[in-house]
Amino acid sequence: MASESVDGAPRIDERVKAVVGAYDVRGVVGDDLTEEVVEALAAAFVDEVGAAGTAVVVGHDMRDSSPVFAAAFARGATARGADVLSIGLCSTDESYFASGRLGLPAAMFTASHNPATYNGIKFSRAGAEAISRATGLASISERASRFLADGIRAVETTGSVEERDVLADYAAYLRSLVPLDAVRPLTIVVDAGNGMGGLTVPAVLETAAGLPSLPLTIIPLYFELDGTFPNHEANPLEPKNLVDLQKAVVEHGADLGLAFDGDADRCFVIDERGDAVTPSAVAAIVAVREIARARRESTDEQIHVIHNLITSRIVPETIEAAGAIPVRTKVGHSLIKDEMRRTGAVFGGEHSAHYYFRDFWSADNGMLAAMHVLAEFGMQDEPLSAFAAEYSPYAASGEINSTVADVPTAFARVVEAFSGRADFDELDGLTVSGNASMDDDFWWFSVRPSNTEPLLRLNVEAATRSRMQSIRDEVLALIRS
The missing domain is CATH 3.40.120.10 (Alpha-D-Glucose-1,6-Bisphosphate, subunit A, domain 3)
Incomplete structure (x- = not known):
C-alpha cells in the first residue's frame, strides 16, 4: 500500500521496493517485475519528469519480455498524458542518443549483463540526464506505490504512441565524433x-x-x-x-x-x-584524444576528466601529462554522470568499462570508446599489445570479492594492520596508499563494502607484480580471517 507509515514517511509497495535500486529498476521477470508494476512505474515517471503534454522515448533490448514491458510502459505513460516515441530494439546508448538529440526523457528496458530471467528499466530525464534514488527514483517509487494502491487515473487528454527508427542517425552521429576513414x-x-x-x-x-x-x-x-x-x-x-x-x-x-x-x-x-586491454588503459587512451580535441576547440578552457577511485594510477597520470585536471570520484554510474555535468568534464572513465563523453550528453557509450581506440591504434603501425603497454605499466589485482559475515570488524582489522605505514582516504570505502607512494615501489588498495550484499570488494595496484601480490595476500588474509 502507499499510505503513510506511523512515522509519516510514505510506505513503498513491496513490489516496487523489490525492483527499484539505487540507479535503476531491475528484477526477475514475473516474480518481481510484472506488467502491472511497469505500468505504475511509467505513470509515476511521467508525473515525476513533467512529461504530460510532451513525449517520452521508450526503447528496449532483445529479451523476450522487453517488448511486452515496453507496451505496458506505453499504457501507463499515455494514461498520464505523455506521448510515447517508441524507438524499438536499441542499445542503451542509442536510447541516450534519442533522449539527448530530441531533448526528451527516456526509459530503456534492459537488464544489461544480467541473466535471461531478469529485466529492468534505465530512466533518463531530458538530455540523457541520469536519474538515481537521490535525484528522482525515490519519488518515482512513492508515486508508483500510490498508483498500485489506488489505480492509475487517466488524465483528460491521454497520449499517443509513435514509432521511430533512430539507428541511422545514431550511427552517423558517432561517426561524426570519431571519423575512422583514415585508419589503416x-x-x-x-x-x-x-x-x-x-x-x-x-x-x-x-x-x-x-x-x-x-x-x-x-x-x-x-x-x-x-x-x-x-x-x-x-x-x-x-x-x-x-x-x-x-x-x-x-x-x-x-x-x-x-x-x-x-x-x-x-x-x-x-x-x-x-x-x-584493461578498461583503465582504454580510459587513458580515450582521455588523451578527448583532451586534445577540447584543446583544439578552445585553448583557454580548463579541461577536466573524470576517473573513479579504482582506475589505475596511469589514468590520472596520463590526464595530468596531457595538461588536464583529473577529478577522482566514487564508483557509481549516475554519480559519475552528475559529476560530468557539474565539472563540465570532457570525458570520464571507470574500471568497469563505462566511458562517458561530454559530446554524448555526458552519458556513457561503449561504442564511442571503441571507436576512439580504433582511431588512435589505427593511425600507427605497432600491434595492439605493444601500443597498449604504454598505458598499462603497473600490476593490478582486478576486483576480488569476499563474503564477510561482519564487514565492520573486517574493515577495522585492515585499518589496524596498516596504521603507521600507509595513508588513508575514506572517499568511497577505504583507500590505503603506501607512505612512499611517489617512489618506484608504490602501492595502493581499495576496500569497499557492497551496498546490497555482505561483501568487501578489494582492488590492489602496485609498481611491480610481486609487490601487488604481497599486498593482495596480506589484505585478503585480514578480510577473511
Missing part, C-alpha cells in the same frame, strides 16, 4: 554476446545503416539477437565470457577484438595475442 585496414573480431551489439555494430562500423564503408573487416561472433544468451552470459567483466573472443582473435590473426555487454553500453578490448 584493421581486422576486428566482435563478440556481441547475442546482445544489442549485434544490431549496432553493423550500423556503426559497417554499412547496415547506409553509411560508407570503412577500412575495417568485422568478423562477427554471436550477433544473433537472443535474450536467452545461448552461447555465454553477455557480461564481459567476467573472464570466462571472453574466452571465445580471445580464441577467435588468435585463430583469425585479427588485429584486435571487441566484446559488448547485453545492452551494448560497455565495451572490452582484446589485443592480437588474445590478452585483455
Whole structure:
C-alpha cells in the first residue's frame, strides 16, 4: 500500500521496493517485475519528469519480455498524458542518443549483463540526464506505490504512441565524433554476446545503416539477437565470457577484438595475442584524444576528466601529462554522470568499462570508446599489445570479492594492520596508499563494502607484480580471517 507509515514517511509497495535500486529498476521477470508494476512505474515517471503534454522515448533490448514491458510502459505513460516515441530494439546508448538529440526523457528496458530471467528499466530525464534514488527514483517509487494502491487515473487528454527508427542517425552521429576513414585496414573480431551489439555494430562500423564503408573487416561472433544468451552470459567483466573472443582473435590473426555487454553500453578490448586491454588503459587512451580535441576547440578552457577511485594510477597520470585536471570520484554510474555535468568534464572513465563523453550528453557509450581506440591504434603501425603497454605499466589485482559475515570488524582489522605505514582516504570505502607512494615501489588498495550484499570488494595496484601480490595476500588474509 502507499499510505503513510506511523512515522509519516510514505510506505513503498513491496513490489516496487523489490525492483527499484539505487540507479535503476531491475528484477526477475514475473516474480518481481510484472506488467502491472511497469505500468505504475511509467505513470509515476511521467508525473515525476513533467512529461504530460510532451513525449517520452521508450526503447528496449532483445529479451523476450522487453517488448511486452515496453507496451505496458506505453499504457501507463499515455494514461498520464505523455506521448510515447517508441524507438524499438536499441542499445542503451542509442536510447541516450534519442533522449539527448530530441531533448526528451527516456526509459530503456534492459537488464544489461544480467541473466535471461531478469529485466529492468534505465530512466533518463531530458538530455540523457541520469536519474538515481537521490535525484528522482525515490519519488518515482512513492508515486508508483500510490498508483498500485489506488489505480492509475487517466488524465483528460491521454497520449499517443509513435514509432521511430533512430539507428541511422545514431550511427552517423558517432561517426561524426570519431571519423575512422583514415585508419589503416584493421581486422576486428566482435563478440556481441547475442546482445544489442549485434544490431549496432553493423550500423556503426559497417554499412547496415547506409553509411560508407570503412577500412575495417568485422568478423562477427554471436550477433544473433537472443535474450536467452545461448552461447555465454553477455557480461564481459567476467573472464570466462571472453574466452571465445580471445580464441577467435588468435585463430583469425585479427588485429584486435571487441566484446559488448547485453545492452551494448560497455565495451572490452582484446589485443592480437588474445590478452585483455584493461578498461583503465582504454580510459587513458580515450582521455588523451578527448583532451586534445577540447584543446583544439578552445585553448583557454580548463579541461577536466573524470576517473573513479579504482582506475589505475596511469589514468590520472596520463590526464595530468596531457595538461588536464583529473577529478577522482566514487564508483557509481549516475554519480559519475552528475559529476560530468557539474565539472563540465570532457570525458570520464571507470574500471568497469563505462566511458562517458561530454559530446554524448555526458552519458556513457561503449561504442564511442571503441571507436576512439580504433582511431588512435589505427593511425600507427605497432600491434595492439605493444601500443597498449604504454598505458598499462603497473600490476593490478582486478576486483576480488569476499563474503564477510561482519564487514565492520573486517574493515577495522585492515585499518589496524596498516596504521603507521600507509595513508588513508575514506572517499568511497577505504583507500590505503603506501607512505612512499611517489617512489618506484608504490602501492595502493581499495576496500569497499557492497551496498546490497555482505561483501568487501578489494582492488590492489602496485609498481611491480610481486609487490601487488604481497599486498593482495596480506589484505585478503585480514578480510577473511
